[in-house]
Structure formats: structure tokens, C-alpha cells
Amino acid sequence: MATYGRGGRWTMTDRGQPALRQTPTTFQVGPSSLRWEGGKLIVEIDELAWPHMHRLKGRVTVTPSAVTDVELPLKADGSHVWRPFAPSSEIEVDLNQPGWHWTGHGYFDANFGIHALEDDFSYWTWGRFPTHDNGAYCFYDATVRDGSELAVGLHFGADGTVEVIDAPPRTRFRRSLWQVRRETRADPGYVPHQVHDMLDAPFYCRSTVRTKVFGEEMVGVHEALDLNRFASPWLKPMLAVKVPRRRGWRFAE
Template sequence: MTDRGRDALKTTADRFDVGPSSMSWTGNELVIDIDEVSSFPLISRVRGQITITPHALSSVELPLTPDGAHIWRPFAPSSDIKVDLEAKGWQWSGHGYFDANFGTRSLEEDFSFWTWGRYPTATGATCIYDAVRRDGSTLDTAIAFDADGNAQIVDAPPRTTFKRSLWQVRRETRADAGILPRQVLNMLDAPFYSRSAVRTQLNGEVVTGVHEALDLNRFRSPIIKSMLATRVPRRAVWP
């Protein structure tokens, strides 16, 4: 990841360029072309292509705050994905998804903590969005998507804490009574953020999906911000 200035950004109805990388919509697939350099401690070229083929597209938008300043948009909650990077062992295909967050304020202004999870199910996928806002209110939402991308708010079991990340970020997700969620694959571990594959049980169905926990109290710390700058370099000018 590299923070880039306005000169590096271009967008049309079906293409978004950020410096040397881009995302293009063909009408059936989202094609992501990557040409980047990884950060410390292993600096290397990251090149290749990721192709996401949605099973269906969703028009759902979930406001994360009452005033709509933050929006979650699950464009393709259930998809096929193909990864082809120019490195040995970095080619695979499988099950994936595509979503995005939009906002008019920084996350740390309005949230202190959130967890999110997307779990493939027998009928589609269930997404869990739980958050604690700065004003003390909470977001507690579970959305089930079917194979056609249709969505409905559903009841989900209560929040259940499980083992903290390596950086001791607090983690929780939903789980049936007596079930303890557990990490089955670590994907990203940072002082303020954890992303992993987590196995849990929702309404009797054992599911394994992508889970994230975000501690925005930590993220807003000047110390963490300075650490993050070494991992996400800034390039203000792009020819």
C-alpha cells in the first residue's frame, strides 16, 4: 500500500487508476492489476492480477452511523476469485467477496472499536458488523445474502470474545451458546488491527470466514500513526 497524491488518481465509469495499479470492471468481472513495492522489512516488487467474478451484485448499503457519514457497501458478497501474482506459490483460485467502506469523516472520529466478519453459508453468506461508537452507542448487525445477492437482516447469536491477536487486539464475533470461536489462519496482525480466518457456529451451522477487529483508540495514537507511516509510504507526485 502506498498513499498517493491527486496526480496519481484517475477514474472513469468502469476503471480506477492509482499510480501504476488499477481496477477495471468488464461488465462481468472486476480485474485488479497490481504493480507495487512491498514495505519493510522485505522490500520487493509485487506484480500481478486478481480477478473477481461475482455470483451476483448487491445494491445494499449499510449506514454505520445514524447520520450516514460512514457507509458499508457489499458489492459482491459471494464471488469466485483468481489470484495470479509474479511470485512462486502466489497463484490460486477459490471463494471470495468484494466490499468497500465510504465516509466523510475519519473512522477514529466516530468509532472506538469494531469487528466485522463474512462467513460463507449453505445458502450464500452472512456478514456480521458490530461496532462501538464514540458516543457510546453500538452497531449490532447481521445480514444474510442469498445466491442472487438479495439481503435481509437476520438474528445472530450474541457477541463472543475469543483469543486476542499477537498484538493483543481484542477480538469478538458471533457464536452459538457454548461455542468458542477460534482463529484458523492469521492474515494480518498490526498494533491496532487483526485480520484472520475464524471458525465459529451461527444458528447451528459451522462456518469459517474472514474476520477483522479494529481498535481505533490505538489507531488514533500519534505513536501508532508514526509507525504506520513506515509501512505505508507516501508519494505525493506521480508523472
């Protein structure tokens, strides 16, 4: 769970198999969970933001305009898959801090894989840009360690329909504060630019970015991931500060 802006918090805790419960409509890890209920995705959060030891608790409700059946293989062998469940959604946020109660526009997706990302990829960039008609463009570009390249552009309609598009060119723009290379798709002659910094790490950057695609200017969420940096031996020990392990957690009977 990540919140941004003044007082923002980030929490991610590793837990063992005894902390997992799953049904066709629910997924629970420790005290936090996701469940589908009446066409809405209900996310219940109850975590400690480490190392601040601040409790992050509350609910996020995601109401998709439609749920897609798209599964995009990120490698030819299908070992990594991107699943854009709901590229356009309405969200309601109700968390335990002043100002963390609001409604707005959002999306819901997930990645699945059977290998460590740094073993199969050296770099990737992704962006989702909502359109004026409540649809969205998504761009996924990656450099695979076998020498191949992933370059995918999709347009999602508000009704969940999807179309593969010939995306405009990859266009570089200003690097992150940690000098992570950034690029996204943009019409020729247009240079994308960051609107708001969300998360800046030595190997990863997430931000809102303005670009122009097929003549329409849009602001969307963008991420860039340098997996060569992530794989370096000096970096991974630093992650233990942000991703603590909670061994022996059990559900109350």
C-alpha cells in the same frame, strides 16, 4: 494489497491527485487499477512492497455470483457506509511469485466515510462467513464515540438477495498476539476460534475464524479494530514505515 503465508507481502502507497484517473467502469491510482469488464472485476497490481522493496505485480480477477445494491450506514448520520458489492465470488489470482497462482472463493466489499475512523469509532469487529449454499453471513458490530452501538447481522443469498437477521450473541474469543480484543457472533455455548493468522498489528487483527451460526459451522474472514490504540500518538508515526508517500507521480502522456 496484502498476501499471506510464507513470503507474504503488504503494500499501500499514498499518492496525490495527479495519480488518480476514474471513469464509470475504471479506477486507477498510479500504476495499479480496478476495472469492470464483462461482469468481472479486474484488479491490476504493480506496486513495491515497502520496506522490503519487493515488486508485487499481477492480476486478480473477481467474478461475483451477484452484485448487491446494499449500502449499510455505520452511523446514523450516514457519514460512514459499508458497501458489500459481492458477498460471494470466485477469484483467480495470478501474481509474480511461485505459488501465487490459484483460484478459489472470495468476496468484494468497501467502506466509505467523510471523517477519520478514530474520530467516530472506538472499536469495531466484522466477519463474513460463507454458507454451504454459496451464500454468506456478515456481522458488523461497532462502538461509536457518541455512545451508540452498531449491531448488524445480514444473510446474503448466492443470487444477491439480502435479509436482516437476528444474529446470535456476541461472543468473545482469544485475543490476538498484540492483545487486540476479539469477538464475533456465535450460537450460545459455542466459542469461536482462530484457524489462520493473516495480519496482526498493535491496533488491528485479521484472521480466518471458525464459528457456528444457526447450527452451521463455518470458517470466514474476521477483523477486529481498536481505534483507541490507532489514535495514540506513539503509533501513527510507525505507520509511515508501512505507508510511504509518493509525491509528484504522473501518468505518461
